[in-house]
Amino acid sequence: MTDLLLFGHPDSGHACKVALALSMAGFDHKTQWVDIWADPATRPAEFLAASPFAEVPCLMINGVAHVQSGAILMEIASRFGVLGGESAEGLRRGREILMWEANRIGMCVPQLKEARRVQNEGFPDGAIEWLTIRFNADVKNFDRLLGDANFLHGAFPGFGDCAVWGYTQWLAVAGLEPSAKMAGWLDRMRAHPAMKTPAQFFPQ
Ligand SMILES: N[C@@H](CCC(=O)N[C@@H](CS)C(=O)NCC(=O)O)C(=O)O
CATH class of the missing domain: 3.40.30.10 (Glutaredoxin)
Known part of the structure; x- marks a missing residue:
C-alpha cells in the first residue's frame, strides 16, 4: 500500500x-x-x-x-x-493544461488575491491593471479549452481541472469575474463529491 x-x-x-x-x-x-x-x-x-x-x-x-x-x-x-493518467491522450491533455495554467492563471490570480489581502500595498502602479488584463485574456482561452465539455478533460475532471481549480476557486476574493462557461465549470467542480x-x- x-x-x-x-x-x-x-x-x-x-x-x-x-x-x-x-x-x-x-x-x-x-x-x-x-x-x-x-x-x-x-x-x-x-x-x-x-x-x-x-x-x-x-x-x-x-x-x-x-x-x-x-x-x-x-x-x-x-x-x-x-485523473487522465489512464491514457497517453489524457496525460498529454493534462500536461498541456498544467503548463498553460502555471504561466497564465497561476501567475495573475494568486497575485491579485494577495493584492486584495494587503490592500495593494507594495504593488507598483499599473500592476493590478496589467494582471487583470492578463486574467481577462486567460478567461477567453479557458472558454476555448473547455469548448462544449463539462470538464477540461472531457466528461470527467482530470488533473488539468485540479490545476485550474487551485486559484480559480478564489476569483471573487481576487476581485475577478468568470465567464459564463467558467462559472458553469466552477459550479460543476464545486458540486463534485470529492470537493x-x-x-x-x-x-x-
Ligand atoms: N511553484 C510552486 C509554488 C509553491 C508556492 O508558492 N507555495 C507557497 C504557498 S502558495 C508557499 O509555500 N509559501 C511559503 C513561503 O514561501 O515561505 C508550486 O507550484 O508548487
Missing part, C-alpha cells in the same frame, strides 16, 4: 490542487498543516528537509519527497493511472 503524506495550508491554491487530486482519485492520505505565513525556519524539520524552498505543497510518496504542484499532479496521474473547502483539505 502506498503511504501518502501531503504538507499544505488552506491559503495555498497550489496545495489545494494536489489535495483535490488525491481526493478525486479516492486515495487515503495524511495531511500536515504547515504555517506558510510564519518564518520558514519555524516550520517542521521533516518538512524543511523535504521541501527545498520550504514551500507547500510537498507530497511524500512512500517517504520520498515530491514538490512543485504541477510535477506532483503529473506524478499522481502517470504513476497511478488516474472540499481548503480548511477541510488542510485542518490545523
Whole structure:
C-alpha cells in the first residue's frame, strides 16, 4: 500500500490542487498543516528537509519527497493511472493544461488575491491593471479549452481541472469575474463529491 503524506495550508491554491487530486482519485492520505505565513525556519524539520524552498505543497510518496504542484499532479496521474493518467491522450491533455495554467492563471490570480489581502500595498502602479488584463485574456482561452465539455478533460475532471481549480476557486476574493462557461465549470467542480473547502483539505 502506498503511504501518502501531503504538507499544505488552506491559503495555498497550489496545495489545494494536489489535495483535490488525491481526493478525486479516492486515495487515503495524511495531511500536515504547515504555517506558510510564519518564518520558514519555524516550520517542521521533516518538512524543511523535504521541501527545498520550504514551500507547500510537498507530497511524500512512500517517504520520498515530491514538490512543485504541477510535477506532483503529473506524478499522481502517470504513476497511478488516474485523473487522465489512464491514457497517453489524457496525460498529454493534462500536461498541456498544467503548463498553460502555471504561466497564465497561476501567475495573475494568486497575485491579485494577495493584492486584495494587503490592500495593494507594495504593488507598483499599473500592476493590478496589467494582471487583470492578463486574467481577462486567460478567461477567453479557458472558454476555448473547455469548448462544449463539462470538464477540461472531457466528461470527467482530470488533473488539468485540479490545476485550474487551485486559484480559480478564489476569483471573487481576487476581485475577478468568470465567464459564463467558467462559472458553469466552477459550479460543476464545486458540486463534485470529492470537493472540499481548503480548511477541510488542510485542518490545523
Ligand atoms: N511553484 C510552486 C509554488 C509553491 C508556492 O508558492 N507555495 C507557497 C504557498 S502558495 C508557499 O509555500 N509559501 C511559503 C513561503 O514561501 O515561505 C508550486 O507550484 O508548487
